[in-house]
Amino acid sequence: MSDTRKFVLVVEDEPTLSAILCEYLEHAGFRTKSLEDGAQVVNTVKQLAPDLIILDLMLPNKNGLDIYREIRLFSQVPVIMATAKVEEIDRLIGLELGADDYICKPYSTREVVVRVKNILRRNDAPTFVPEDGLKIEELSMTVLYRQQRIPLTPAEFKILAFLHKNASKIYSREQLMDNIYSDNRVVADRAIDSHIKNLRKKLAEASPGSDYIKSVYGVGYKFDD
Structure with a gap:
């Protein structure tokens, strides 16, 4: 056995x-x-x-x-x-x-x-498949766009999966930190901004012209179809 x-x-x-x-x-x-x-x-x-x-x-x-x-x-x-x-x-x-x-x-x-x-x-959380062309597989931490794999770091994956599950809701940097890191460590705002920048770049390379992650000035970020 x-x-x-x-x-x-x-x-x-x-x-x-x-x-x-x-x-x-x-x-x-x-x-x-x-x-x-x-x-x-x-x-x-x-x-x-x-x-x-x-x-x-x-x-x-x-x-x-x-x-x-x-x-x-x-x-x-x-x-x-x-x-x-x-x-x-x-x-x-x-x-x-x-x-x-x-x-x-x-x-x-x-x-x-x-x-x-x-x-x-x-x-081990269940996989969910959105209808906007992105396929997010949580078990393997894999993101596909029209069968093309988008290579993301674990932090980038967590940001994308969290924002997509809560599409159109705006989250501050602090709220995103709480969902990325399991402890209560203090992380500089620039770390989240850098993750977002890299995530946007990778999404745009896979889907030219897309702008899934939107900045809301003075507030934070949101996922927008």
């Missing part, structure tokens, strides 16, 4: 921390595998196709940022990045890498398990 539990890959070079985190995740009903060597991660992801990755930034042989960028070339698997510095989280967000979440050491293992559950639950 095949094991249907969700599979979490824990990439952490502190053996004690990795063992505790895997223990908590398994107790919560997940399958786990841990890696300490950064050079092994990409091939492991290709071979085992985890449902979620917890990825430490500081690893031997290859750092977490390079690993993340390589993974994104072939997979949209959810990634939670871990770092020992609060300011590093701000820098990562500024780089607009599109990770699903960020955690700072020392962290609560129970909280990490909750975040994992929330991300996987969100990704």
Whole structure:
């Protein structure tokens, strides 16, 4: 009988921390595998196709940022990045890498398990197909326009899916932040503006002349057919 539990890959070079985190995740009903060597991660992801990755930034042989960028070339698997510095989280967000979440050491293992559950639950949400030419598949975080795939980062996908579900309603930057990031971190307004700019560009490339995401001066953004 095949094991249907969700599979979490824990990439952490502190053996004690990795063992505790895997223990908590398994107790919560997940399958786990841990890696300490950064050079092994990409091939492991290709071979085992985890449902979620917890990825430490500081690893031997290859750092977490390079690993993340390589993974994104072939997979949209959810990634939670871990770092020992609060300011590093701000820098990562500024780089607009599109990770699903960020955690700072020392962290609560129970909280990490909750975040994992929330991300996987969100990704398992039902697919909906709008009638305006866009097809948004929430399970795979894929957006198609007339059978053409539009490559979006997780943050861009979340913005588009949220605004489309609530078409014509105007949302402030703060409201969009609350729906993109699972915690209550403070993110600069420019981060949302940058995500919106990139999202508009990608939509326009797939559907020339379209302007799905509208700016409402002094208020925020909305989806408009």
